[in-house]
Amino acid sequence: MDQHYALVYKCLQNDRKAQSELYQLFAGKMFAVCMRYASDYDTASDILQDGFVKVFNALSKFGFDGSVEGWIRRIMVNTAIDYFRKASKLHVMTDIDEVEVADSGSDHFLSKMASEEIIAVIQKLPQGYRTVLNMYVLEDYSHKEISEMLGISEGTSKSQLARAKALLATQLKNSELGYGRSEKIR
Amino acid sequence: MEDQKKLDKVLRAKLKDFEMAPPPMLFDQIIKQVNPPVQKLVPVWYRRPQMQRIAASFTILAVAATVVLSELRESAAPATRSNLAQFDTLASDRRDNRLQDLELRAEQLASEQKQEIKDLVQPQAVTARLVSVEAQTAQPNNTRETIEEMNLRQLQPLKSRTAQMPLMAKAPAIVQESPQYAEGPSGVIPALIKSYGVLSNADLFAIAKEKFQDFKTKEHYVSFNLGSLEIGQTIQLSKPENLDEN
Known part of the structure; x- marks a missing residue:
């Protein structure tokens, strides 16, 4: 059982302190992920913000069957992909x-x-x-x-x-x- | 290919768990989006100026309607009052007619019974004689004892007495002692009162007072049941004080 499950449970009860704790726990790693996908600091910040909003809103869908970090990371990556897809910045055409x-x-x-x-x-x-x-x-x-x-x-x-x-x-x-x-x- | 794998390995080692300080205050913005503050309920006319005008015109209309309706009610009221007065007059006329009929009938009955009594009883017996049943059965009709005699003989031990007399009638009535309080040997003592020609309750009380004069002692309590025998109506009056005052 992941050590962060209890924190997720608290976040599900809209515990502001737990939400802050979860953010502080993973924000650094996730911001590094966002920085790798983004071309600049501001874009990475936007992706991080959107990603964490998705994380908190989708916590009820978390299955408690894997690592919390892995789940959050996947959301961040998907958010980044969506961000660039919306901005039509994905140009992957080379054969x-x-x-x-x-x-x-x-x-x-x-x-x-x-x-x-x-x-x-x-x-x-x-x-x-x-x-x-x-x-x-x-x-x-x-x-x-x-x-x-x-x-x-x-x-x-x-x-x-x-x-x-x-x-x-x-x-x-x-x-x-x-x-x-x-x-x-x- | 080996170089490619090495590159991947180094990249992973350097970046996989790398952390960077996120922008400050970002969490507050995230939380605002996750838990938006609850908006206070503001009436729509506070938010939109045109709604204020509509609300004001509705208020004016409501006030005007209230005033007009109250005036309409006021104008309708006299008619209702006059109707009520008319109704009262009709009702009182009917009541008066009925009373007149009753009085006529009572007079008729009284005169008939008066005639019968005249034929049967001595003139002095017509003026208020209460005779006990015991006395009636034990003694011949023409030697009935008066109420004074009865009081002296039997009713003095009674602590409560009830007289049943006609209400506004000239017909014969029964004066009766309450048997449950009787300590005397006779128990129920009904007596036939002949017609006195009384016209009101006050007259009846006056007669009762006269007849029960001897009961007005400290030990005795006297009450009267006044009722017309003809219509079977009985009114309970318990006014020994009135009797004392009168």
Whole structure:
């Protein structure tokens, strides 16, 4: 039994204190999720707000059969997808044949970077790339699930992921070079 | 491919459980959306100015209608009162007629009985004689004892007495002692009172007072049942004080 079930029960009784506690418990993690999906801080804030409103309104639908965090995370991801779908910012059209291969050694640069920096690099990716990358790599969705959720083909999902990784590697290299330069100057 | 997997692994390690400080005061905005404050019930005419005008005109109409209706009622009232007065007059006329009929009938009966009494009884017996049943049965008719004699003989021990006499009638009546209070040997003592020609209850009380003069002691309590024998009506009057006063 999840240790947060009691908190959810209290929230279901409109306990303001419990609602605050639940928010404080997961807001940090969920804001990081929102920042990964969004292109800027304000958009991430909007997604977080909408997501938590959905969480509190849908608490009665929580089945008490899984982790509370996982449930809230799924709601956040869906909220982010809905947000960009409404804003027509999801452009995932590239076919798998056109995928470029990511440069090798990007993991090396990545491991040296702070999480905030990585998020900043991810935020620079196109919305479609960013979404697929987040869903596949960090949320563990399969290409089939991604294709269903985004309304695209599995092939497109795969190509988007490959492109996202290639672009990410390039950007990481650039930021590493910049970082190296700044180190040398210093 | 290996590089791809490594990249995924590093990304997960760096970002999977990463936390960032959410914007301040965001929770308050969320809670406002989740639990919207309950709106106070405000009458519609407070919210919309045009409704104020409509409400005001309704109020004026209601006041005007009340005034007009009250005036209409006032104008209708005299007619009703006159009708009532007319009805009262008719009712009193009917009552008077009925009383006149009753009086005529009573007079008729009285005169008939007076004649019979004249034929049967001595002239001095006609003037108020109360005779006990015991006395009637034990003694011959022409030697009935007077009420004074009866009081002296039997009724003095009684603590309560009831006289039943005709109400506004000239017909014969029965004067009766209450048997339940009688301590004397005779018990019920009815007596036939001949017609006195009385016209009112006051006259009857006067006669009763005269006849029960001897009962006006501290120990005795006298009450009268006044009723017309002809119509079977009986009125209970318990006024020993009145008798004392009179």
